[in-house]
Amino acid sequence: MKRLLSIALLAFAIFTVGFGRPALAGDAVKGAKIFSSNCAACHIGGGNVVMAMKTLKKSALEKYGMNSLEAITTQVTKGKNAMPAFAGRLKPEQIEDVATYVLQQSEKDWKG
DSSP: OHHHHHHHHHHHHHHHHHSSOOOOOSOHHHHHHHHHHHTHHHHGGGOOSSSTTSOSSHHHHHHTTOOSHHHHHHHHHHOBTTBOOOTTTSOHHHHHHHHHHHHHHHHTTTOO
């Protein structure tokens, strides 16, 4: 009976954790402050003053394959085209916080 209960609890845990929506890894509150200091000049309100079509809005992130923590973290770390690399300016944890903030804001269409 104990074994059956253990198996049932394990299965429940796997289904709950394994198939639930993944939690964002960074701290969005810290990310908001970092974004404001380092990113808002070009990406105010989720826009893009350099390349207008490549915004941080959910639809654009999806269109360009940038709708994951990993993709945004890589972009911020390494830079690309007109966007500078932030690897030397921000710590990896800060970059993850910014990526978390960007994803969270894109889900809210950058309102609030």
